[in-house]
Amino acid sequence: MVQRETNRVILPTACLWVLIVALLAASVAEAAAPVQSRRYALVYAWDTERQRILEYRQQVAASLGLKTDSQLKIVGREQDYGLVWNINASMAQAKKQAEQQNARLRRAGLKPAQVVASTGFSELYHVRVRQAARADTLQGEYARLKNVLGSRVGDKLAIEKTDSRQWALVYRGWESKKEAQKSARNIASVLPRTSKAPVLVAAIDRPAVMTAADAALAEPPNKSAAADRNDRGRPQARQESGGGLNTKIAPLLQAELRKAKIQPQVRAGWAAYDLTTDNYLVSINLNRPFQAASMIKPFVALAFFHQVDKGKMSYTAQHRQMMEAMIQHSSNPATNWFIRQLGGPARCEALLKKEYGRLVGQIRIREYIPASGRTYLNSVQPCGYIQFLRALWRYQLPNSREMLRVMGLPGPDRLVYGADLPNNTEIYNKTGTTALLCGDMGILVLRDKEGRKVPYAVVGIVERSSQPANYKQWMRASGGVIRDFSSLVYEEMKRKHNLL
Incomplete structure (x- = not known):
C-alpha cells in the first residue's frame, strides 16, 4: 500500500518536470524566432x-x-x-x-x-496614368490633367521614358503606398470612363523626357583618331551675321518676350549654326557673356577628358557614372567632384583657355556650384557654345563620342519638346537654369528627304538682372520663347535643306 502511494507521488512529479522543460524550450524558441528571421x-x-x-x-x-x-x-x-x-x-x-x-x-x-x-522605412510609389508607344500621344492627356487637377497635383505630372519602346504619363508623388493609392483614386476620378485605371509603380527618378523620340548617338563624321588629335587648331565657325534671318527673327523674339511679360529686366542671346554649310543662321549678342548656370558642365567635361587624353587621369566606371550624373541629371555635387579633380575652378578655367582658347572664348569658371544651386559667377558667350558644339560634332575634342553619348541621354530640353519640330529629331544638349537665367544649348539632327542627316546647333539664353516675383511663371515664359526660337530656326533649316 505504502509503496503504491509513493509511486503515485513520484510519477506525476517527473512528468511535471518534463512538461516544464518542454514549455521553456518552446518559449525560448518562440522568442528567438523573430530575432533570427529579422532582416x-x-x-x-x-x-x-x-x-x-x-x-x-x-x-x-x-x-x-x-x-x-x-x-x-x-x-x-x-x-x-x-x-x-x-x-x-x-x-x-x-x-x-x-x-x-x-x-x-x-x-x-x-x-x-x-x-x-528592413521594417524601419517604407517603399515609395508613383502613379502611372497611361502608357504609349510614342511620347507625343501623351501630351494632350498631360495638358488636360494638369489643367483639371491644378498646380499642386499637376506640377508632379511628367512624361517619362520607361524603356526603349514605352513612354508613360506619370504622377511623381514619392508617396507611401496608402498615399499613392489615394492619389490614384483622385486622378482616376477625372479620367474618361473608358480609360484604364491608374496603377502604382515603384518611385524611380527617371528624368522627365522632353522629346518624343529616343535620342541615339549620331553617326560620327568619317574622321580618324589621329586627325582628331592633330586638328586642335580648330578653325572657328564662320562669324557671319546671320543675314536676313537675324533681321526677321530679332523683332519676333522681342515681341515674344514682351508678350510673355518678361521685359524689361532681361537680356537675351540667340545663336543658330548650320553644321552642314558651316555658317551662322542667327547671331544675336553672340559675343556678350551670359551666366552659364548648368551649361558650364559640358566645358568641365571637356577639361576632364583633356586630362584623360593626356594620360593624367583615367575614365573609370565611377567617372562614367559621375559624368552621366553631371550631364544627364545635372548633378551639382558631381560637377564639383570633377572640378576638384581638376584642381579647382581657377585651374579648370586656365586649362580650357590654354588648350582651347579660340574655342571657349571668354569663358569664366570662378566658383564651385553652391549647394543651393545659385551659381551666378560662371559665364560663357553664345559664340563659345557654338564653337564647342561645332568641334564636338566634328570629333575635334577628346572623347567626343562619349560626350555626345552623355549629352544625348534622355533628359530635359527647351529646343525640341514643346517646339514645332518633327518627333524624330535627335538632340544632344545641356540646359541651364537659375533664378536669373533660362537657357539651352545643343545640337539638333534631322533628315532630309533622301534620308541624310542634317545637323545644326542652337543656343537660346534669357537672363534677368534681378529675381522675378513669380519664378515659375517667368521660367515657363522664358522657356517658351526659347522653344519659339528653335521652331523658327527649324523652319529656316527645312527650307534650306529640304527636310522632312
Whole structure:
C-alpha cells in the first residue's frame, strides 16, 4: 500500500518536470524566432529634402559601384527621405557588408553606412496614368490633367521614358503606398470612363523626357583618331551675321518676350549654326557673356577628358557614372567632384583657355556650384557654345563620342519638346537654369528627304538682372520663347535643306 502511494507521488512529479522543460524550450524558441528571421538593410543618409538625397545617391553609387535603379532606393520614414540598399540580410551579414563599404565611403568623403531593420522605412510609389508607344500621344492627356487637377497635383505630372519602346504619363508623388493609392483614386476620378485605371509603380527618378523620340548617338563624321588629335587648331565657325534671318527673327523674339511679360529686366542671346554649310543662321549678342548656370558642365567635361587624353587621369566606371550624373541629371555635387579633380575652378578655367582658347572664348569658371544651386559667377558667350558644339560634332575634342553619348541621354530640353519640330529629331544638349537665367544649348539632327542627316546647333539664353516675383511663371515664359526660337530656326533649316 505504502509503496503504491509513493509511486503515485513520484510519477506525476517527473512528468511535471518534463512538461516544464518542454514549455521553456518552446518559449525560448518562440522568442528567438523573430530575432533570427529579422532582416536588415543599409542606410546611407536621411534628409527632409528629396533632391539632396537624389544628388547624394549619385555620389554613393559612384563610390560603391551600385545601381541607382535597382539597388540604391529612395524610401520614406515619417517626414524624411532616405537612401537605402535593402540587402535583406541577417544582422551579422549586414554589419559585414557595411564594414566593407565604409572604407570606400570614407575615402570618397562620404558618411558611413548604418545597419537598420528592413521594417524601419517604407517603399515609395508613383502613379502611372497611361502608357504609349510614342511620347507625343501623351501630351494632350498631360495638358488636360494638369489643367483639371491644378498646380499642386499637376506640377508632379511628367512624361517619362520607361524603356526603349514605352513612354508613360506619370504622377511623381514619392508617396507611401496608402498615399499613392489615394492619389490614384483622385486622378482616376477625372479620367474618361473608358480609360484604364491608374496603377502604382515603384518611385524611380527617371528624368522627365522632353522629346518624343529616343535620342541615339549620331553617326560620327568619317574622321580618324589621329586627325582628331592633330586638328586642335580648330578653325572657328564662320562669324557671319546671320543675314536676313537675324533681321526677321530679332523683332519676333522681342515681341515674344514682351508678350510673355518678361521685359524689361532681361537680356537675351540667340545663336543658330548650320553644321552642314558651316555658317551662322542667327547671331544675336553672340559675343556678350551670359551666366552659364548648368551649361558650364559640358566645358568641365571637356577639361576632364583633356586630362584623360593626356594620360593624367583615367575614365573609370565611377567617372562614367559621375559624368552621366553631371550631364544627364545635372548633378551639382558631381560637377564639383570633377572640378576638384581638376584642381579647382581657377585651374579648370586656365586649362580650357590654354588648350582651347579660340574655342571657349571668354569663358569664366570662378566658383564651385553652391549647394543651393545659385551659381551666378560662371559665364560663357553664345559664340563659345557654338564653337564647342561645332568641334564636338566634328570629333575635334577628346572623347567626343562619349560626350555626345552623355549629352544625348534622355533628359530635359527647351529646343525640341514643346517646339514645332518633327518627333524624330535627335538632340544632344545641356540646359541651364537659375533664378536669373533660362537657357539651352545643343545640337539638333534631322533628315532630309533622301534620308541624310542634317545637323545644326542652337543656343537660346534669357537672363534677368534681378529675381522675378513669380519664378515659375517667368521660367515657363522664358522657356517658351526659347522653344519659339528653335521652331523658327527649324523652319529656316527645312527650307534650306529640304527636310522632312
